[in-house]
Amino acid sequence: MKKKFELVSNSEVLSPLRQELRQLLGLGGWEKKSAEEILLAVDEVLTNIIRHAYGGKPGKMVILFEDSPEKTEIVLEDHGKKFDPTQLPPPELPCHKPGGLGVHFIRTLMDRVVYDESFKEGNRLHLIKFKSKMLKGERPL
């Protein structure tokens, strides 16, 4: 199952996209807890694109959702300022200052986070979660 979303970088798009992805993750067999973790990771990437890659200005965001029996992979692309979140050092926790947790959430919640350095026009980030690691005993979404 594949689906592509093309959105303008604006915080208003976050909630409707979550609703669509929540449905797709349910169809992919993800239980609620893992599905919400994937949604949160995607949300944090998009928030970083809106805030930092485009600096609050309108820009194009592409979200490619791909589900297979083994894994779900979500690829997020933008054409804004380059930033590789995988190179950011882990924060000291608990963090007593507001902010700086988004990348920590992305790395904690996904099994693999890959920054595609070959994508020259901006940023392309792959978020992957394997179904073999899905918590047992929990009901599908």
Place this chain on the structure above:
Amino acid sequence: MKIQMTCQGDLCILELGGELDYHSSPELREKLNSLVTKQTPKILVNLKGVEYMDSSGIATFVEAFQKTKRYQGRLILVALTDTVRGVFEIAKLDSIFEIAPTMDEALGRMAAKV
């Protein structure tokens, strides 16, 4: 996001509902800022109706928590859903914030000044 605020004496209660993300957190930040600017001694935030929260939501609470501490105020987060509690746990902030399971308990704690 729905935000309902009621104040009586030195206590203000915020009842939240919906999703707390980068889009909706500025509205909550504004409400909390209005309370901490007035140095409201006791603030309860009921999160029972919040089904989703991201790091923007966490940042909003961290900011309010730090500001209340500066004037010896008190902020208690109440009735966290599993999803929201999970977000606090990933940030390892569940032990930093004062969290109460119910409004009754939170009000009891505020009254007892524990």
